Amino acid sequence: xxxxxxxxTDWATDFDHTDAAWIADPYPxxxxxxxxxxxxxxxxxxxxxxxxxxxxxxxxxxxxxxxTSRSVVVTERRPGxxxxxxxxxxxxxxxxxPPFHAFVRRMLIPAFAPKAIAALEPFTxxxxxxxxxxxxGRVSFDAAAEYAQHIPVRVIVQLLGFPQSDADLFxxxxxRVMEEVDQTPEVRDEVFEEMDDYMNxxxxxxxxxxxxxxxxxxxxxxxGGAPLSDEHxxxxxxxxxxxxxxxxxxxxxxxxxxxxxxxxxxxRLAGSPSLMDTAVExxxxxxxxxxxxxxxxxxxxxxxxxxxxxxxxxxxFPAANRDxxxxxxxxxxxxxxxxNRHAAFGLGRHRCLGSNLARMELRVALEEWxxxxxxxRLTDPAAVVWSGGQIRGPRQLPVTIG
Amino acid sequence: xxxxxxxxxxxxxxxxxxxxxxxDLFELxxxxxxxxxxxxDVPVQLxxxxxxxxxxxxxxxxxxxxx
Numbered sequence: 001x002x003x004x005x006x007x008x009t010d011w012a013t014d015f016d017h018t019d020a021a022w023i024a025d026p027y028p029x030x031x032x033x034x035x036x037x038x039x040x041x042x043x044x045x046x047x048x049x050x051x052x053x054x055x056x057x058x059x060x061x062x063x064x065x066x067x068t069s070r071s072v073v074v075t076e077r078r079p080g081x082x083x084x085x086x087x088x089x090x091x092x093x094x095x096x097x098p099p100f101h102a103f104v105r106r107m108l109i110p111a112f113a114p115k116a117i118a119a120l121e122p123f124t125x126x127x128x129x130x131x132x133x134x135x136x137g138r139v140s141f142d143a144a145a146e147y148a149q150h151i152p153v154r155v156i157v158q159l160l161g162f163p164q165s166d167a168d169l170f171x172x173x174x175x176r177v178m179e180e181v182d183q184t185p186e187v188r189d190e191v192f193e194e195m196d197d198y199m200n201x202x203x204x205x206x207x208x209x210x211x212x213x214x215x216x217x218x219x220x221x222x223x224g225g226a227p228l229s230d231e232h233x234x235x236x237x238x239x240x241x242x243x244x245x246x247x248x249x250x251x252x253x254x255x256x257x258x259x260x261x262x263x264x265x266x267x268r269l270a271g272s273p274s275l276m277d278t279a280v281e282x283x284x285x286x287x288x289x290x291x292x293x294x295x296x297x298x299x300x301x302x303x304x305x306x307x308x309x310x311x312x313x314x315x316x317f318p319a320a321n322r323d324x325x326x327x328x329x330x331x332x333x334x335x336x337x338x339x340n341r342h343a344a345f346g347l348g349r350h351r352c353l354g355s356n357l358a359r360m361e362l363r364v365a366l367e368e369w370x371x372x373x374x375x376x377r378l379t380d381p382a383a384v385v386w387s388g389g390q391i392r393g394p395r396q397l398p399v400t401i402g
Numbered sequence: 403x404x405x406x407x408x409x410x411x412x413x414x415x416x417x418x419x420x421x422x423x424x425x426d427l428f429e430l431x432x433x434x435x436x437x438x439x440x441x442x443d444v445p446v447q448l449x450x451x452x453x454x455x456x457x458x459x460x461x462x463x464x465x466x467x468x469x
Binding site for chain 2: 110112114277281338341348356359
């Protein structure tokens with residue numbers, strides 16, 4: 001990474017979301033840019049824009065004319081205007097534009113409604129307890145690698161009806177797709193081919209032996225009377241993998257990082273379970289893991305800048321959530337924040353389809369952790385490792401529990 | 403005059419925040435979109451919940467007003 005991407009010296013004109021300084025602590029960078037720009041530009045990745053105010057981030061999220069969701073992960077390879085499989089995109093509906101977007105979304109929404117998600121809570125709770133039991137008798141435990149990391153992947157594997165023993169394989173796909181964005185197109189093609197082979201095998205198996213799970217539902221679902229193609233079903237699975245696992249794992253890890261780092265907040269939350277609802281929302285605001293992306297659909301002026309068709313635009317909901325124009329004390333975590341219109345799950349038509357699932361997982365993961373370990377602290381702040389790219393969360397988080 | 407809640411259908415994106423904060427005041431359709439339950443009139447004991455639902459809607463779709 002270092003060879004191809006030299007360290008950033010000016011964030012306003014040459015930012016890079018895989019730079020070590022951004023990975024370690026992006027908040028001062030965004031605060032500074034909010035004062036100076038507020039739309040930064042970089043020629044990296046073939047030309048990328050970065051708005052950092054809540055108002056400009058909202059403007060992009062609500063505008064499907066100037067900005068397309070055809071690709072939502074900034075890499076060295078920019079899809080051209082006719083690159084297949086537009087307008088569906090590789091992972092519908094996150095990579096779809098209207099009107100196709102709405103049809104796909106409608107088909108999926110019932111699987112993520114509050115009642116459907118509530119049915120997964122007992123599985124999630126017993127999974128959290130099982131993971132915590134591995135810490136029994138130990139002094140130190142990695143809250144990211146040994147706990148948070150395993151929760152969403154196993155919940156999604158359960159939701160899709162895949163074997164729980166494939167969870168590790170899933171995690172490796174996700175890491176290679178989401179974090180190794182600076183690899184060559186050839187290397188990235190290999191990852192997608194491996195994933196396609198795996199998912200094709202699962203689709204065949206579920207077509208032969210339908211059961212009560214999301215894969216069987218997708219195999220029998222129709223849009224406009226026609227069954228979904230295998231390509232579309234695979235795309236939906238890719239969506240769940242890239243959108244539902246790394247993200248929630250990051251939110252759980254970042255919340256535990258905060259509690260381990262701020263002992264007063266830990267004592268307060270462990271002693272007042274009724275604070276959990278507002279605390280969960282405040283963790284989501286302050287440590288929103290997901291920065292989305294858009295492609296500029298046509299030459300336009302945005303935030304006083306001249307954008308060209310095909311430019312990338314990073315859509316940092318985490319920066320919007322730290323905008324002091326919208327959130328008083330934006331840089332502080334207030335566990336009882338009463339007004340909290342945060343955009344951790346995005347805004348507009350692409351609002352995160354899995355937000356009910358993510359909230360349930362985060363709440364249950366924190367409840368179960370605090371019930372077992374109401375007191376814990378960072379073993380060594382310097383040992384915490386954060387992920388790079390568009391999903392931010394701790395990947396190594398050693399905490400002292402004994 | 404009692405408080406009344408309403409949800410702007412053009413703004414609602416189905417975040418379900420209002421429903422999770424005040425399930426007695428809102429209902430969801432098959433697509434997860436929210437609307438006021440019944441007449442939208444807010445019983446006195448739920449006024450604080452109605453205000454919280456309004457203050458936590460990311461899309462500014464929930465509106466609480468007098469009558």
